[in-house]
Amino acid sequence: xxxxxxxxxxxxxxxxxxxxxxxxxxxxxxxxxxxxxxxxxxxxxxxxxxxxxxxxxxxxxxxxxx
Numbered sequence: 001x002x003x004x005x006x007x008x009x010x011x012x013x014x015x016x017x018x019x020x021x022x023x024x025x026x027x028x029x030x031x032x033x034x035x036x037x038x039x040x041x042x043x044x045x046x047x048x049x050x051x052x053x054x055x056x057x058x059x060x061x062x063x064x065x066x
Contacts, residue, residue, distance in 0.1 A: 001013040001014055001017065007055065007059065008055075008059075011051065011052065011055050014048070014051065015048055015051075015052065018044060018045070018047070018048040019045065019048065021041075021044065022041040022042075022044050022045045022048075023041075025037050025038070025040060025041035025044070026038060026041045029041065
């Protein structure tokens with residue numbers, strides 16, 4: 001994740017780890033009947049999605065801010 005050949009490879013690695021963690025948190029939420037874990041998993045998945053959009057916008061225009 002930290003030292004990838006390109007930005008896209010690093011983002012893909014972060015996405016894989018994040019979505020696996022979200023899936024695990026969702027399973028634990030169902031198993032232990034803790035609703036907060038599901039909320040945290042959803043927030044983490046949304047954060048990963050925002051990261052993807054942010055990086056895609058950066059790679060498209062080479063500037064971020066609009």
